[in-house]
Amino acid sequence: MEPMPHKEKYEYQGSCLVVNAPAKLNLFLLIAGKRSDGFHEIDTLMTKVSWYDSLRLEEGSSPGIELECRGRFWAPEDESNLVLKAGKLIFSELGLSEPNLKITLTKNIPAGTGLGSASSDCAAAIDGIDSFFSLNLSSEFKHSAACKLGSDIPFFLQASPAARCTGRGEKVQAVDLPLSDIVFQIFVPDFTCSTAKVYSKYKHSEKEYEEKLSEVNYALKQGYAEKICRLGINMLERACFKAFPEAEEFAEMQNNGEKLALSGSGSAFYRFFTINKLENYKKNAKIKNYSALGGSRLVSSNSW
Ligand SMILES: C[C@](O)(CO)[C@H](O)COP(=O)(O)OP(=O)(O)OC[C@H]1O[C@@H](n2ccc(N)nc2=O)[C@H](O)[C@@H]1O
Ligand SMILES: Nc1ncnc2c1ncn2[C@@H]1O[C@H](COP(=O)(O)OP(=O)(O)OP(=O)(O)O)[C@@H](O)[C@H]1O
Structure with missing residues (x-):
């Protein structure tokens, strides 16, 4: 794949x-x-x-x-x-x-x-x-x-x-971030999430925002896309799980114990590999096609 x-x-x-x-x-x-x-x-x-x-x-x-x-x-x-x-x-x-x-x-x-x-x-x-x-x-x-x-x-x-x-x-x-050696695997479930409904369930914590902001700013300063992706920060995740409990279930089912990141307000999740690690994953046959609405897709960052 x-x-x-x-x-x-x-x-x-x-x-x-x-x-x-x-x-x-x-x-x-x-x-x-x-x-x-x-x-x-x-x-x-x-x-x-x-x-x-x-x-x-x-x-x-x-x-x-x-x-x-x-x-x-x-x-x-x-x-x-x-x-x-x-x-x-x-x-x-x-x-x-x-x-x-x-x-x-x-x-x-x-x-x-x-x-x-x-x-x-x-x-x-x-x-x-x-x-x-x-x-x-x-x-x-x-x-x-x-x-x-x-x-x-x-x-x-x-x-x-x-x-x-x-x-x-x-x-x-x-943002000029070197993303070309990162591959993302996107998991698309067979349900969708309304953006308005997810935002309506969001409860703000200023403390959480400040903490996460300093984490991302620190990672951005280091300039490695991998560090940013590894943080996997999405402050809409809790609201998405509250509005659509099936999203939390889906993330748990797909991940083999590994935390997946939510994109936007959901319902798709992703994980990432650096290109060299992708080869190892392929050898270990850990990349599967899931029988969800859109299955899973391997993609990389666009050049435009
Ligand atoms: C979740 C994200 O995809 C992250 O990139 C976006 O914030 C959503 O952007 P979008 O789909 O273009 O959203 P819009 O079509 O503008 O708004 C849909 C609904 O989401 C909520 N909304 C959207 C964007 C935003 N910054 N705050 C909001 O509260 C509003 O209730 C709005 O009525
Ligand atoms: N070109 C389009 N393709 C699909 N849906 C569209 C389109 N234009 C308008 N819609 C309407 O928008 C709704 C989806 O909006 P939504 O903002 O969730 O889509 P999205 O672009 O996938 O964004 P998000 O990242 O927020 O999920 C659809 O249910 C449909 O009613």
């Missing part, structure tokens, strides 16, 4: 443009408290990984944006899909009527699993529409559109493999 292959962001197929939309993992997730607008102030390090949805953009047969969803996993085909929302928002903010555009979304990554696939699809739609129609949208315009549609979307718009995201997630600072 090898890590899933990396893809370029854009593929040109005749007059069609294909945009690949990677999943993300939260390498740490701190919660600094609840804000007066109901959102939580977060501090998270995210990396994009080599598991992709894809959006194919081509000329449509009638005016307006048409969306078709395909692939192993479900996504809404109506206006609640963030891909359609992004398209509509862009043309309405530009004061333009919607062009003849057909988007085919191939859903390879399940939503509601903490892997950010709906957010990534949305960012890919923003970049893809900009590129397909040569709109030359400014990064401020795209960032502002992304913020209107969701907290994780700005992360997927910026062009670096890893970033530290603060505020409600929209303040994105690229």
